[in-house]
Amino acid sequence: MEQFKSYRDRYSRVSRFVPNYTGSQICCRWKNYLDPRLCKSPLTDEEKDFIVSRAHVYKASDTILWKCIIHDLEKEFGRTHSENKVRNFWHPNKRYYINKYVKIVEQNKEGKEALKNNGIEKLTVLEPRIEHKFREAYRMRPY
Numbered sequence: 001m002e003q004f005k006s007y008r009d010r011y012s013r014v015s016r017f018v019p020n021y022t023g024s025q026i027c028c029r030w031k032n033y034l035d036p037r038l039c040k041s042p043l044t045d046e047e048k049d050f051i052v053s054r055a056h057v058y059k060a061s062d063t064i065l066w067k068c069i070i071h072d073l074e075k076e077f078g079r080t081h082s083e084n085k086v087r088n089f090w091h092p093n094k095r096y097y098i099n100k101y102v103k104i105v106e107q108n109k110e111g112k113e114a115l116k117n118n119g120i121e122k123l124t125v126l127e128p129r130i131e132h133k134f135r136e137a138y139r140m141r142p143y
Contacts, residue, residue: 032082039079043089047077051086052097064090 004010011030012023021029032038043051054072058065066083074080090097 032084035080035082037080038082041079043081043085044077047073047079047081048089050076051090055090055097 004013007013009023011027014026015021015023018026050073051069054069055064058068066087070081070083070086073086
């Protein structure tokens, strides 16, 4: 990868040398497993708490901006974790950590002030409501 790093299409160039794999497959494999900068050790408790707090900050509509969280993790702790590792931590434990975070805010009367100091202006619930598009049975309409 070192010799292809200056190219914009470096993963598709590498895929020419590796049969049966596309450029996007090589890109995902590199970013999540093979990059030598990645930390292979599990997440620490401090990193987990940091991910939970940043998930509330970087929530854009129904998605979370994982790349921003990973960049902040690297700045804060000096270790790079893959996007898969961070997302695999968050999604199974999402409901538990949201409830824990809300309880901490409710118990602490100065919680809102602490949140404002950390850059979180309002607490949003991360569980989106599922609204069905069709209230009655869907039928095709004739033209």
